[in-house]
Amino acid sequence: MRRKKRGGLWWHFVSLVFVIILSFLLLMAILAYLYIRLGNETIQHRNPFPPILTIVLFSLVIGTTITVTVGRKILSPIADLIKAAKEVSTGNFDIHLNESHRVGEISDVAHHFNLMVQELRSIETLRNDFVVNVSHEFKTPIAAIEGYATLLQEDNLSKEEHDEYTGMIIDSARQLSTLSGNILKISKLENQELLTEQTEYRLDEQLRQALLLLESAWAPKQLNLNIDLDELQYYGNEELIMQVWLNLLGNAIKFTPEGGEISVSLRPGDPWIRVVISDTGIGMTPQVRKHIFEKFYQGDPARSSEGNGLGLPLVSRIISLSGGTIVVNSEPGQGSTFTIMLPAGSE
Ligand SMILES: Nc1ncnc2c1ncn2[C@@H]1O[C@H](COP(=O)(O)OP(=O)(O)OP(=O)(O)O)[C@@H](O)[C@H]1O
Numbered sequence: 001m002r003r004k005k006r007g008g009l010w011w012h013f014v015s016l017v018f019v020i021i022l023s024f025l026l027l028m029a030i031l032a033y034l035y036i037r038l039g040n041e042t043i044q045h046r047n048p049f050p051p052i053l054t055i056v057l058f059s060l061v062i063g064t065t066i067t068v069t070v071g072r073k074i075l076s077p078i079a080d081l082i083k084a085a086k087e088v089s090t091g092n093f094d095i096h097l098n099e100s101h102r103v104g105e106i107s108d109v110a111h112h113f114n115l116m117v118q119e120l121r122s123i124e125t126l127r128n129d130f131v132v133n134v135s136h137e138f139k140t141p142i143a144a145i146e147g148y149a150t151l152l153q154e155d156n157l158s159k160e161e162h163d164e165y166t167g168m169i170i171d172s173a174r175q176l177s178t179l180s181g182n183i184l185k186i187s188k189l190e191n192q193e194l195l196t197e198q199t200e201y202r203l204d205e206q207l208r209q210a211l212l213l214l215e216s217a218w219a220p221k222q223l224n225l226n227i228d229l230d231e232l233q234y235y236g237n238e239e240l241i242m243q244v245w246l247n248l249l250g251n252a253i254k255f256t257p258e259g260g261e262i263s264v265s266l267r268p269g270d271p272w273i274r275v276v277i278s279d280t281g282i283g284m285t286p287q288v289r290k291h292i293f294e295k296f297y298q299g300d301p302a303r304s305s306e307g308n309g310l311g312l313p314l315v316s317r318i319i320s321l322s323g324g325t326i327v328v329n330s331e332p333g334q335g336s337t338f339t340i341m342l343p344a345g346s347e
Pocket residue numbers: 247251252255279281282283284288292297298299300304306307308309310311312313335336
């Protein structure tokens with residue numbers, strides 16, 4: 001909707017000052033007239049109008065000239081701000097206002113305006129990156145499905161070849177299904193501010209159940225499990241917290257070579273319940289550690305086909321919705337430790 005264009009700010013300012021000067025001068029003129037008429041005997045007989053009128057006109061001209069020139073200078077940051085805001089409204093975020101101004105409030109406005117534009121710019125970049133990442137992650141399994149389906153069309157395939165190709169198609173379809181499921185989950189959680197569907201349940205039992213569900217992943221690798229769980233009643237969203245354990249334990253298993261060890265401990269406490277999940281796996285460099293909670297980030301290119309880098313962003317969102325925190329300690333080759341603090345008695 002186009003707003004009705006009113007007079008410019010500068011004209012409003014000049015007219016306002018003009019009216020103020022005029023009213024002030026008229027008042028002065030009336031006072032001067034009264035003073036001359038009623039007061040001083042010696043000047044009583046002179047005509048008071050010409051000198052008063054001359055002074056009024058003279059002051060008016062000088063006052064207006066000063067207002068016009070000074071007004072332009074004073075109002076220029078506001079004019080710049082309006083121009084910049086117009087640019088931002090058309091989607092141009094490469095704008096920066098000069099923040100050094102003598103008037104504190106004007107510097108403040110410029111500073112906060114710049115912060116706002118910076119924030120908008122990073123949201124725009126994130127949105128673009130997200131679209132690029134999603135397309136990239138979808139491309140690989142779709143290309144695999146296409147490739148193996150084409151191979152299946154060939155005549156005279158052996159039973160083994162047929163099974164291999166259909167197996168690859170099923171795997172890729174599963175990957176796509178997990179990917180789209182995770183994208184939906186993460187976007188739903190990002191738009192959610194409060195945790196819903198909370199119930200009371202045994203947190204230690206849930207951790208054991210998560211390990212059992214992952215048995216097909218840890219058993220073939222002959223990983224040693226070191227489980228030390230105190231009995232604990234917890235109030236929270238059971239389904240979402242299960243996602244946390246499955247992702248963290250899934251990572252620990254994935255990034256730990258055969259014969260390694262995974263430890264899980266649960267300690268009650270007030271105000272924090274503490275869960276520690278550690279492994280003796282490949283660990284992370286500080287550079288990798290810095291990015292692991294970003295969507296689609298995968299630190300190990302050799303394992304990038306196993307997953308999409310959405311596990312930890314989901315974990316961190318669920319934990320923050322639950323009012324908790326997650327901290328990671330890790331060194332390359334020394335394994336990783338994830339410490340999760342959940343609020344006790346968040347009923
Ligand atoms: N226990 C761990 N040991 C070593 N590196 C880890 C561990 N957990 C996470 N990482 C690093 O953090 C990255 C991000 O983890 P995240 O769980 O988000 O993604 P992913 O496991 O690669 O894929 P997805 O979870 O979508 O299957 C991993 O790619 C890996 O580089």
